Amino acid sequence: MKSMIDIYDLLKQYGTYIxxxxxxxxxxxxxxxxxxxYKARVLETQDYQMALLLLRQEATRLTTGK
Incomplete structure (x- = not known):
């Protein structure tokens, strides 16, 4: 998982559109x-951690304007 698009694609695989x-x-x-x-054991630990990191980086980018 390398970008927000990867997260969107992952969620789409499970029928989640946000x-x-x-x-x-x-x-x-x-x-x-x-x-x-992750709680449902669908995601591996590494994918879970990377997804959270990317989401938090994007949130920080939006709030700081960088």
């Missing part, structure tokens, strides 16, 4: 879904 007008809200919902997939 698109609202609130980008930070979308990231929060995606994080919740990733956590649920």
């Amino acid at each position: 698109y609202t007008t609130d980008r930070l809200g979308d990231l929060s919902l995606m994080e919740d879904e990733i956590r649920e997939l």
Whole structure:
């Protein structure tokens, strides 16, 4: 997993589509879904950790404007 597109694609595989007008809200919902997939043992630890890292980096980028 290397980018946000990979996270979108992963969630789509499991029938989860998250698109609202609130980008930070979308990231929060995606994080919740990733956590649920990990709890259900669908995701491996490395994919789970990388997805959370990418989501948090994107959230930081949006809030700081960089």
